[in-house]
Amino acid sequence: MAEVPRVLRSEWTKIKSVRSTMWTLGTAVLVTIALGMLICTLVRVDFGSKSINQQITFDPTNVSFTGMTLGQLAMIVFGVLVVANEYSSGMIRTSLAAVPQRATFLFCKLLVATALVLVVGLVTSFAAFFAGQAVLGEHRAYLSDPGVLRAVIGGGLYMTLIALFSMAVASMLRSAMLSLGVLMPFFFLISSILGNVSATRKLGRYLPDQAGQKIMQVIAPVNDPVPYGPWGGLAIMMGWTAVALAGGFLVLKKRDA
Amino acid sequence: MIEAVGLTKRYGAKTAVHNLSFQVRPGTVTGFLGPNGSGKSTTMRMILGLDAPTSGRATIGGRPFRQLPNAPRQVGALLDAKAVHGGRSARQHLLCLAQLSGIPARRVDEVLGVVGLQDVAKRRSKGFSLGMGQRLGIAAALLGDPQVLLFDEPVNGLDPEGILWVRNLMKQLAAEGRTVFVSSHLMSEMALTAEHLIVIGRGQLLADMSVKDFISANSADFARVRTPDGEPEQREKLTSTLGEAGGQVVAEKDGALRVTGLPLPRISDLAHEADVRLWELSPHQASLEEAYMQLTQGAVDYRSTIDQRAGLQEAPAGYGMPGGAPQGYAGQGYPPGMPGQGQPNPYAPQDPYAQQAPPAAAPGQGYPPPAQGQPYGAPHPYGQQPQAPAQTAPAPQPAPIEDAR
Numbered sequence: 001m002a003e004v005p006r007v008l009r010s011e012w013t014k015i016k017s018v019r020s021t022m023w024t025l026g027t028a029v030l031v032t033i034a035l036g037m038l039i040c041t042l043v044r045v046d047f048g049s050k051s052i053n054q055q056i057t058f059d060p061t062n063v064s065f066t067g068m069t070l071g072q073l074a075m076i077v078f079g080v081l082v083v084a085n086e087y088s089s090g091m092i093r094t095s096l097a098a099v100p101q102r103a104t105f106l107f108c109k110l111l112v113a114t115a116l117v118l119v120v121g122l123v124t125s126f127a128a129f130f131a132g133q134a135v136l137g138e139h140r141a142y143l144s145d146p147g148v149l150r151a152v153i154g155g156g157l158y159m160t161l162i163a164l165f166s167m168a169v170a171s172m173l174r175s176a177m178l179s180l181g182v183l184m185p186f187f188f189l190i191s192s193i194l195g196n197v198s199a200t201r202k203l204g205r206y207l208p209d210q211a212g213q214k215i216m217q218v219i220a221p222v223n224d225p226v227p228y229g230p231w232g233g234l235a236i237m238m239g240w241t242a243v244a245l246a247g248g249f250l251v252l253k254k255r256d257a
Numbered sequence: 258m259i260e261a262v263g264l265t266k267r268y269g270a271k272t273a274v275h276n277l278s279f280q281v282r283p284g285t286v287t288g289f290l291g292p293n294g295s296g297k298s299t300t301m302r303m304i305l306g307l308d309a310p311t312s313g314r315a316t317i318g319g320r321p322f323r324q325l326p327n328a329p330r331q332v333g334a335l336l337d338a339k340a341v342h343g344g345r346s347a348r349q350h351l352l353c354l355a356q357l358s359g360i361p362a363r364r365v366d367e368v369l370g371v372v373g374l375q376d377v378a379k380r381r382s383k384g385f386s387l388g389m390g391q392r393l394g395i396a397a398a399l400l401g402d403p404q405v406l407l408f409d410e411p412v413n414g415l416d417p418e419g420i421l422w423v424r425n426l427m428k429q430l431a432a433e434g435r436t437v438f439v440s441s442h443l444m445s446e447m448a449l450t451a452e453h454l455i456v457i458g459r460g461q462l463l464a465d466m467s468v469k470d471f472i473s474a475n476s477a478d479f480a481r482v483r484t485p486d487g488e489p490e491q492r493e494k495l496t497s498t499l500g501e502a503g504g505q506v507v508a509e510k511d512g513a514l515r516v517t518g519l520p521l522p523r524i525s526d527l528a529h530e531a532d533v534r535l536w537e538l539s540p541h542q543a544s545l546e547e548a549y550m551q552l553t554q555g556a557v558d559y560r561s562t563i564d565q566r567a568g569l570q571e572a573p574a575g576y577g578m579p580g581g582a583p584q585g586y587a588g589q590g591y592p593p594g595m596p597g598q599g600q601p602n603p604y605a606p607q608d609p610y611a612q613q614a615p616p617a618a619a620p621g622q623g624y625p626p627p628a629q630g631q632p633y634g635a636p637h638p639y640g641q642q643p644q645a646p647a648q649t650a651p652a653p654q655p656a657p658i659e660d661a662r
Contacts, residue, residue, distance in 0.1 A: 003327070003357075010356035017349035018342060090340030094397060097305045097334050098357040100323040256308035 007099055007108035015082065015112060024078035025117075028159070029124045032071030036128045039066040040135040047139060059219040060141040061151045064132020068155065068216075071124070072162045072209070075117065076183050079166030082113045083248075084176035096257050106252050110167050110245070117163040118156065125155030147218040147230075154215030154230060158237070161212055162187075165241045171248025174255075212237035258282055259304055259405060259438055263313030266299050266460075273299045274460040276313070281438045281455070283404070286431045288451030288468075289440035290549065294558040296460035297440040298336070301409050304438075305334055317405055329358035333398035334407040338390035338414065343383030347374055347393050350382060351400060358401050368396040373422075387414025395423070405436040412446055424450045444549035458553045472548050480521050482528075483513040483537035491533045498531040499524065513537065 015021050043063055047055070086092040099105040129152045133140040141148050170179040187209055194204035204210055205226060214226065214233030228236065259281035266274040274296040281287045291297050302308040304315040306322035317325060317332055325331055341350050351365045369375045372392040377385070382393060391414055398406055408427070412420045427450050431437045441447050447454065447468070454471050456464040464471055482499075484491040496506050496514060504519035516524060521540055528535050 003359075006357055006359045010353045013349060013353040013356055014342075014345070017346065017353070018344045020344065085342055089342040090337050091342055093302070093305075093307050093336050094334075094340050094354065095357065096307055097322075097332075097336070098329040098354055100306050100325070100328050256302070 003099060003101060003104055004108060007104060008112055011109045011112040015116060018085070020081050020085070021078065021116075024074050024081065025120050028071045028074035028078065029120060029127070031074060032065075032067040032124050032159075033128045033131050035067030035070055036064045036132045037067075037135050040064055040132040044136050044139060053222065057219055057222055058139065059217060059221075060133060060136050060139055061129065061145075061148050061218045062216050064129050064136070065125070065151075065155050065216045067128060068159065068213075072159060073184065073188060075121075075159050075163045076166040076187060077180065078117065079113070079163035080170040080176050080179040080183065082109070083167045083170035084174065084179055087174045088176055092257050102252050103249060106171060106249055110164065113167060114160060114164050118160045121159035121163075122153065122156030124159060125152050128155070141218065145218070150230065151216045151218050154234065157234060158212045158215060161234075161237050161241055162209065165208055165237075165244055168241060168244030168248040172244065172251050174251070206236060208237045208240035211240075258319075258436055259315070259317050259407075260319075261300065261304070261313065261315045264300065264303060264310050264315055265312045266296070266303060266308060267311045272460055274303070274310075274457075277457065277460070277462055278313075279455050279462060279465050281436055282453070283436040284431060284434050285452040286427045286437045286439060286450055287453045287455060288447035289438060289455050289457075290442065290444060290447055291440075291457040291463075292442060292553050292557045292559075295457050295553075297442075297457065298409055299460075300457070301334070301336060301407055301438075301440060304407065305332070305336070307336075327358060329354075329360075329403070330401040331403050332405045332407070333401055333403040334409075335391070335394035335398045335411055336407075336409050338387060338394045341382045341385075341390065341393060344381055346379050347382055347385075347396075348378040350393065351396055354397050355400055360400055364400060364402075368399045371399060372396040388416060388419055391415055391423075392419070395426070403435070406430055406438065408437075408439045410440055410442070412441065412443070420446070444546045448546075456549065456552060458555070459558065463552050472542065474548075478517075478540065478542050480516045480519070480524055481509075481513050481537060481539045481541050482516055482524060482535060485534055485536055486512065494531055495528055495533045498527050498533070502527055 040060075040063055047058075050058070086095060095105060096102060129143075129148075133142075143149055143152065166179065166183055169183060170176065173179045173182065191204065191207045191209050194200040194207065195210050196204075211228065211233040214228065215230040217230065220226075226233075260279075262278050264274055264277040265272070277296075277300060289297055289300070299308060300315075303310050304317065304322065314321065316322075322328060322332065345353075348365060348369065351368065352362060355362060355365050366375070366378075369378050372395050374389065374392050374396065377389065382390070385393065391411055395408070395411060398408065411427075412423050415423060424446075427437050427439055431452075439447070439450065451468060453467050454464060455462070456471075464474075466474065482495065484495055492512070492514070496508075499506050499514075499516055499519060502519060502523070504524070505517045507515045507517075509515050519527075521538060525535070525538060528538075
């Protein structure tokens, strides 16, 4: 286990010495905050024309996180690149020749990347919340309101898990192109289609992103029969991530590098 | 010491490495030779624990690579010069590798100096040439000051100065008592670098011996004997005399004789007794390249075929060999100005010395000077001999060794 701190340091050097880290994480932060503010502005302008019912169940916290639907895509790219870059460059062979303990290598790599994403995710989440609430003005929520702090922290956790899930998928597929080709349409299209068609809605609820997004809700929509709570939803997302991680680990362990 | 025992790797139906056993000892440079696709890289990856062998094992210092404690301090490897993230600078690349094995950062600057990349250390490796990539890869292998070093094709893409540097580096590392295992498909390079050779073809061991033994085992030394050019009867006389004395005599294309089985002084004596004058009597040793080709000719995966240029032969007049291809190389023997009038194909095995050629027409003076009357603007030979290009194009021989002997 003597190699753990070394691998952690090395992975930190790796992450900060490529530009894609800056670009993908920066995009995730900017898009999430900016798009959230834009939607909040539109909602505020439009608020008067909503039905009473809609006004009662209005969730200002959740609305300020709307930008995450797009911002998470940049997180996915980050997660995929962190892992797949090793394969596309061939660096993986150099790395594994230096750290033959593959489990140590993989989990240290993921730990470093995940820790970075957690920090960025929390900062993004808080920034998106405060920016969105500032725009919403009189309809705003406060951090001290019940459930709001949980939702804001949850937003950071959600982004982190999305990135970690992407890293795990990339470790299984070992190719950036393939991983992005699977993850992008999945999170951007398939998940929302399944979730919006009534026949498949029950299934769609258990997809990682839909389950995970539950934690960002403070006020549940009317007629929302979701069978799990905010933390339950996050747990479902963690379950997906854990399965993907196990798959990624097995692939790295079994396959030739 | 690196040891492989019954190492086998199969990918589905294809066997990349078959039952390979060898030892790589410290203190010498061991060359690992084989044609493209013969399994050299696969073997190296198995030694480094990157690929799992289908059967057999590879060990370093008696232990499988994956069980070595702090492997990078014991084993350094250059597998692929391009295995670098292009967006990372040379220094950052080495730094993250150094940190992996707990090597201090100042060692990074040391090895950058050793490979001569200190000036481009901060540049992103995306813009590196193959040669610079090789230097970076060698730097990575040297980082941990390891006792065992593996280099996969380290001279690919290097300039002559770089090749010399690598050669000396390998020798120096071996002289320091390290185990140095270098793969290459360039026999001539290995002849200069390695003391010991492991040759594989199609994944199987073909030879495991010292360079010296390799040459003498795979090629016989021979004597080259030449009799006066204008006197073929002398040559025949000598041939029969040497044959009677127990030598094997083979006529070479340029008219000289290749004699094996007789020492040089004996050949001289025999010629003297037979009253044959000699223009040349020289000792020869088949080059390492020849010996290697001889050994691996059955194990080459990728062979080139003759480029027939079907449908591409209607070259514009004047395109092609100046002066007319069918004459070019053997023009001296023929009266000038008879292109395409049924003279024998000059590329076909024949002996220019047998003709009454002036001594000045030594081999290598193939192109006759225009003054000799060979018309540069002669009628285009392709027009008269449509099949000529296919017949006369110097065909790349898959196994030049057959020519050479």
